[in-house]
Amino acid sequence: MVSKEFTIKNSMGFHMRPANVFVSEMTKFVSEVNIKFDGKTVNGKSIMNIMAACIKCGSVITVECSGADEQAMLDKASELIEGGFGED
Template structure:
């Protein structure tokens, strides 16, 4: 298991489009990918779970990857979030 704490920096937070980009990207990995936010855990491969989390700009989140390709998944998750999810 690997994890990393990040700050969501895109201005609109995890709304529909960036949440879709993130869930689609994480869906190609076989490992479990979880977003920890405000004491809760959300499946990062589920668009609805990400949107339900209501993660706003400036929020501290933790990405946790557990499985065979966990390092690759965490690297891509980090890159996506640090780049503002394309916004």
Template sequence: MVSQKVVISNPTGLHLRPAGNLCKVAMNYKSHITFSYGENTANAKSVLSVLGACIKCGDELEFKCEGIDEEEALAALVEAIENGLGE
């Protein structure tokens, strides 16, 4: 398992479009991918789970990837978030 913390920089947080883009990136990998926000954990491959977390600009998430392509998955997710998730 690998994990990394990342801060959301999108001014509007993870609304539908960036949440969908995050899920698209996550679904390209076979690993189990989750993120923690406070006391909650969400499935990064589920748009409803990501939207339900109500992530806002400046929130810090900790992504956890576990599986055969965990390192590649984590790197891709962090890069996508740092690039604004298409916003």
């Protein structure tokens, strides 16, 4: 398992569009991905779970990837999150 902590930078937080982008990219990998936020763990391949987590701008999350292509998956997650999901 590999993991990394991130601070959500885009002004609208992890709302519908970035959640959709994130899930679309994460489902291209065979590894599992979880997002830890506010004491909860949510499935990073589930748009509904991500939306239900209510992750706002400035929130600190941890992305954990586990499986055969875990590092490539974490690298892609980093690219998306640190790039503000292409919004800001």
